[in-house]
Amino acid sequence: VAPDDFHGARRRMADAIAAGVKDGGAPHVVMLSAIAACLADGNGPAKDLHYCEQQLVTHTKQLTLLRACYFQDNVAGAIQPAVHHGIYPNFLASADVPIPMVATRDVGRFAAEAMVGPAQGCEIIDVFGPPYSIRHVARALGVALGKELQVVDIPPAGQSEALMEAGIPRAIADAIAEMFGAFNAGLIKPQGDRSLVGTTSIDDVIAQHVQHRDAGVVR
Numbered sequence: 001v002a003p004d005d006f007h008g009a010r011r012r013m014a015d016a017i018a019a020g021v022k023d024g025g026a027p028h029v030v031m032l033s034a035i036a037a038c039l040a041d042g043n044g045p046a047k048d049l050h051y052c053e054q055q056l057v058t059h060t061k062q063l064t065l066l067r068a069c070y071f072q073d074n075v076a077g078a079i080q081p082a083v084h085h086g087i088y089p090n091f092l093a094s095a096d097v098p099i100p101m102v103a104t105r106d107v108g109r110f111a112a113e114a115m116v117g118p119a120q121g122c123e124i125i126d127v128f129g130p131p132y133s134i135r136h137v138a139r140a141l142g143v144a145l146g147k148e149l150q151v152v153d154i155p156p157a158g159q160s161e162a163l164m165e166a167g168i169p170r171a172i173a174d175a176i177a178e179m180f181g182a183f184n185a186g187l188i189k190p191q192g193d194r195s196l197v198g199t200t201s202i203d204d205v206i207a208q209h210v211q212h213r214d215a216g217v218v219r
Helices: 003-024 046-057 072-085 104-116 134-145 156-165 170-184 202-214
Strands: 029-034 063-068 087-090 099-102 122-128 150-153 194-197
Touching: 003 046, 003 170, 029 046, 029 104, 046 063, 063 104, 072 087, 072 134, 072 202, 087 134, 099 104, 099 122, 104 122, 134 150, 134 202, 156 170
Parallel strands: 029 063, 063 122, 087 150, 122 194
Antiparallel strands: none
């Protein structure tokens, strides 16, 4: 798949998933989505999740959509610049305002519970975690690495370029920057029928990823 066909490839994946659900007659489908999928467009990668949600709604009566917030595990992407340059890149409007961050291990647990539990028709569940600011995360990562990190704010106009410098293809970088733009503009808001809150701390997640790096898993 060509990097510039990012959204097209994801839409085809969504169509294939929906077709499989329709043909297979799955009695209950659980999909991991994102809170940003509350928007149909202008939200980067999440607009394809929104599209997939809509396709599944038409093919199953028992659908659980887990719309996860910001992942704590995104910290893994900051380890390299932290180690080599002593910085923690920030793409949010403020590095000091706490936002909910959920660990992927908690998301996995919620998904497993949803799969074995009773279906509630077509239900949207917002998935949250403890609130942390980017500066808090940077400080915690610095402690785990044994060095002080400087938070570097990446302005909207430079976000795509910064992501490309990290090795991300242009189309994907543009989509990620668009998603941050929507979040920073206050356009992304929880719209679930109910919510779940993970309890894993950012310190536990950072320790896991730093340990993996030291073991040669993350490079």
